[in-house]
Amino acid sequence: MLEAGDEAEALEQLHEMGCTDGLPVVVPTPERVDRMVLASGLEADLVLGEMGPGMGVATVEKVATAAVMAGCLPDYMPLVVAAVRGVIDPAFDLTEMQATTHCTAPLVIVNGPARQTCGPVASGFGALGPGHRANATIGRALRLTMINIGGARPGSSDMALLGHPGKFTYCLAEDEEHSPFPPLHVARGFTPDDSVVTVIGAEAPHSVLYSGNADDPDDAEKLLQMLAVGLANMATNNAVLTGGSAVVVLNPEHAEIFAHANMNRETVAKRLWELTHLSVADLERYAAAFAGIRGDAETYPAFPSPEHILILMAGGSGLYSMVMPSWCAGKHKNSAVSVKVESDQFCEIPGLAAVTESPSTEQ
Amino acid sequence: MRDGISIARLGIPSVALVTEDFWPQGDFVAQSLGMPSAPRVRLPHPVAGTGTNNLRHVAEQIVDEIIGALKVRPAA
Numbered sequence: 001m002l003e004a005g006d007e008a009e010a011l012e013q014l015h016e017m018g019c020t021d022g023l024p025v026v027v028p029t030p031e032r033v034d035r036m037v038l039a040s041g042l043e044a045d046l047v048l049g050e051m052g053p054g055m056g057v058a059t060v061e062k063v064a065t066a067a068v069m070a071g072c073l074p075d076y077m078p079l080v081v082a083a084v085r086g087v088i089d090p091a092f093d094l095t096e097m098q099a100t101t102h103c104t105a106p107l108v109i110v111n112g113p114a115r116q117t118c119g120p121v122a123s124g125f126g127a128l129g130p131g132h133r134a135n136a137t138i139g140r141a142l143r144l145t146m147i148n149i150g151g152a153r154p155g156s157s158d159m160a161l162l163g164h165p166g167k168f169t170y171c172l173a174e175d176e177e178h179s180p181f182p183p184l185h186v187a188r189g190f191t192p193d194d195s196v197v198t199v200i201g202a203e204a205p206h207s208v209l210y211s212g213n214a215d216d217p218d219d220a221e222k223l224l225q226m227l228a229v230g231l232a233n234m235a236t237n238n239a240v241l242t243g244g245s246a247v248v249v250l251n252p253e254h255a256e257i258f259a260h261a262n263m264n265r266e267t268v269a270k271r272l273w274e275l276t277h278l279s280v281a282d283l284e285r286y287a288a289a290f291a292g293i294r295g296d297a298e299t300y301p302a303f304p305s306p307e308h309i310l311i312l313m314a315g316g317s318g319l320y321s322m323v324m325p326s327w328c329a330g331k332h333k334n335s336a337v338s339v340k341v342e343s344d345q346f347c348e349i350p351g352l353a354a355v356t357e358s359p360s361t362e363q
Numbered sequence: 364m365r366d367g368i369s370i371a372r373l374g375i376p377s378v379a380l381v382t383e384d385f386w387p388q389g390d391f392v393a394q395s396l397g398m399p400s401a402p403r404v405r406l407p408h409p410v411a412g413t414g415t416n417n418l419r420h421v422a423e424q425i426v427d428e429i430i431g432a433l434k435v436r437p438a439a
Contacts, residue, residue: 213414
């Protein structure tokens with residue numbers, strides 16, 4: 001237990017100890033942490049798992065401490081816990097991902113009713129930008145667990161050459177209400193009533209500009225080709241290392257182009273998978289050291305299967321979708337992990353629950 | 364909105380066409396530039412890329428409103 005004369009002194013102590021992300025945090029007093037633990041409905045000493053590379057033990061209390069520091073409302077705790085469970089899953093390769101020189105951060109995607117009951121988590125305009133408390137603090141809480149439990153510190157254990165701004169927070173919800181497709185978590189085997197957090201180590205969002213034209217019979221195909229260029233151009237790890245996953249965040253207009261062409265998530269993913277078959281000659285030219293043995297084929301797939309391309313709809317309506325290539329390394333090649341949110345035990349704290357009920361999906 | 368307001372300030376009738384999703388931003392810009400009543404007409408969203416037929420349909424629906432807005436001299 002740390003001691004300090006006042007909050008300002010405590011904050012400086014936390015900064016000096018390297019326990020923050022560089023921004024001011026809410027000082028995690030025992031009372032604040034206790035309330036956050038209570039909100040989780042879980043025992044304080046319940047072990048969620050170990051977080052590499054420091055192999056710290058993530059207890060509910062430590063996760064609650066990070067949530068307090070990040071500025072979370074108690075309502076958000078089930079989502080923070082689910083996100084931590086996600087990155088702890090061996091398939092996520094947390095230890096390797098935290099230590100890599102690549103610029104990767106866990107993107108937290110929220111689906112299902114918890115978008116509202118544990119939020120609201122924004123899915124519309126600027127969902128990945130500033131101004132949405134749940135998005136800002138849930139992702140930040142996960143990062144603070146990765147720093148303080150996982151021990152990731154820049155230049156000594158987190159060797160990202162530059163990192164990216166999503167390492168402060170990287171959290172959004174899917175705009176299920178406006179999407180022409182069933183929600184992402186349903187495509188991944190859950191029911192619509194489940195609340196699910198999906199985490200994937202991802203690069204910063206790369207913008208894909210496409211101005212649709214409903215009079216053009218090739219509208220959807222052209223959009224697919226543009227998305228494919230962003231997803232796996234020869235400068236990405238997905239193209240060079242292969243074997244990993246990546247994320248496509250369609251804006252409502254682009255999603256509508258696919259719906260208009262009678263395409264669904266599966267057919268979009270399949271076509272993107274086909275369009276990200278790349279030239280072996282190009283790989284050998286630009287990345288000979290990674291080319292390996294490709295046999296006699298002239299092309300190779302950047303993604304093992306269409307299911308490795310995660311597609312969701314979020315953001316305002318306009319010309320820009322986003323793609324997030326990934327690192328594609330670690331034992332599991334940077335897999336996406338989905339975790340059901342356990343909110344049955346969630347305990348509402350009188351006077352501390354979110355006071356806003358505004359929908360996260362307003363455009 | 365900015366173009367519409369600049370033109371209105373020159374004394375030339377103007378109207379801004381603002382799609383549904385960008386209507387709040389239109390209000391914000393009009394307010395911040397000091398012409399909250401700057402004439403504007405609401406369009407469905409999206410308009411761009413929705414095809415010639417739809418553009419014609421939208422135009423037919425709003426043309427009278429545009430003409431009406433052009434007849435109003437905004438305050439400020």
